[in-house]
Amino acid sequence: MAITLSLVAILxxxxxxxxxxxxxxxxxxxxxxxxxxxxxxxxxxxxINNLTQSVLGAIPGL
Numbered sequence: 001m002a003i004t005l006s007l008v009a010i011l012x013x014x015x016x017x018x019x020x021x022x023x024x025x026x027x028x029x030x031x032x033x034x035x036x037x038x039x040x041x042x043x044x045x046x047x048i049n050n051l052t053q054s055v056l057g058a059i060p061g062l
Contacts, residue, residue, distance in 0.1 A: 008042055011035040 015035050018028040039045065 006042075008035065008038045011038060 011031055011034055015028065015031050018031060039048075
């Protein structure tokens, strides 16, 4: 039985541990950029964009 993991999940996990250990450097900036790039090409891109637009639309009403 083969277990596969998406690149988004792997990069997200690496980024989580880099942020948690506070070892931020050029390498972690690359990981964060790659994570965002690959996340944008998944099905999660539309809900993230909708959430961002809703939050930004609600800010002026506060």
